[in-house]
Amino acid sequence: MLLRPGLGWMALWLAAASPLAAASGPHVRFSGRAAYRYTAAVVAFGPRPPGSAAHRRTEAYILAQLRRDGARIGRDRYIAHTPIGAFHEENIIAKFGPRQGQILMLAGHYDTKFEPFRFVGANDGGSSTGLLLEAGAVLAKDPPKAPVWLLFLDGEEAVKHWTATDSVYGSRHLAAQLQKEGMVPRIHALILVDMIGDKDLDVARETNSTAWLNSFVAAAARKTGDSRYFFQQSMGIEDDHIPFLKVGIPAVDLIDFTYGPNNASTPGPYWHTAQDTMNKLSAHSLKVVGRVVMETLRMLEAQ
Numbered sequence: 394m395l396l397r398p399g400l401g402w403m404a405l406w407l408a409a410a411s412p413l414a415a416a417s418g419p420h421v422r423f424s425g426r427a428a429y430r431y432t433a434a435v436v437a438f439g440p441r442p443p444g445s446a447a448h449r450r451t452e453a454y455i456l457a458q459l460r461r462d463g464a465r466i467g468r469d470r471y472i473a474h475t476p477i478g479a480f481h482e483e484n485i486i487a488k489f490g491p492r493q494g495q496i497l498m499l500a501g502h503y504d505t506k507f508e509p510f511r512f513v514g515a516n517d518g519g520s521s522t523g524l525l526l527e528a529g530a531v532l533a534k535d536p537p538k539a540p541v542w543l544l545f546l547d548g549e550e551a552v553k554h555w556t557a558t559d560s561v562y563g564s565r566h567l568a569a570q571l572q573k574e575g576m577v578p579r580i581h582a583l584i585l586v587d588m589i590g591d592k593d594l595d596v597a598r599e600t601n602s603t604a605w606l607n608s609f610v611a612a613a614a615r616k617t618g619d620s621r622y623f624f625q626q627s628m629g630i631e632d633d634h635i636p637f638l639k640v641g642i643p644a645v646d647l648i649d650f651t652y653g654p655n656n657a658s659t660p661g662p663y664w665h666t667a668q669d670t671m672n673k674l675s676a677h678s679l680k681v682v683g684r685v686v687m688e689t690l691r692m693l694e695a696q
């Protein structure tokens with residue numbers, strides 16, 4: 394048996410090169426620390442319900458980051474008629490990549506729930522905003538091959554108690570608008586993120602979501618090596634993806650609805666409480682969800 398050093402070297406080189414090749418792409422650029430910093434910045438504004446000064450400051454902050462990223466910005470303004478009165482609200486849409494082609498959407502809400510106590514929504518409203526802002530920074534550096542729109546949705550929270558008419562004001566408005574404009578057939582898929590910063594990350598398989606999109610996310614999580622954080626349990630959750638599903642847009646909701654230690658209960662002890670603060674979140678969880686989302690977008694782009 395003759396040792397052939399050339400081929401041996403080649404095999405070693407391939408062995409070394411292939412994991413590197415598999416690890417390239419926009420999901421690697423996604424920084425959990427940066428997503429955490431963006432989240433902390435909006436949480437520092439304080440409670441951010443529609444109509445508040447902190448809500449306006451959050452909008453200005455989001456717009457400033459998106460302008461830095463060179464996004465084409467759309468502003469979907471509407472009036473939300475709620476049980477406690479009318480509010481001027483606004484979905485912010487940031488467009489990246491080509492103008493032509495099937496559109497991929499990544500969505501999350503930036504409003505926080507009206508509460509009599511100090512509710513800063515670090516996970517609920519903050520984490521989705523931080524993840525989307527870091528996605529914008531990644532897309533600015535690695536322009537996508539298909540159009541990618543980031544949707545910063547307003548008015549997700551119920552003003553009083555969650556009903557069909559007191560919830561998801563922003564997504565209901567935008568979905569109706571897209572339908573009116575005949576845009577629905579141009580939209581390939583929508584990925585929604587909500588409450589994805591919990592240190593104890595446990596993203597549910599949300600059962601209203603489009604089945605093939607759930608499969609794409611599961612495949613992306615296998616690729617990034619993050620399967621253990623995804624789909625260990627299934628549950629049906631009403632969230633901002635529902636209005637888009639209703640008009641015929643394939644949509645998936647990535648949500649960790651066991652917000653508290655040991656993932657012991659649903660929705661978890663910190664949900665909609667004064668306990669929803671930055672110290673319950675981790676940069677690592679934001680990184681896990683961020684890179685799975687970026688990998689899912691890349692896989693959809695290639696479809």
Ligand SMILES: [Zn+2]
Pocket residue numbers: 506517550665
């Ligand atoms: Zn909430």
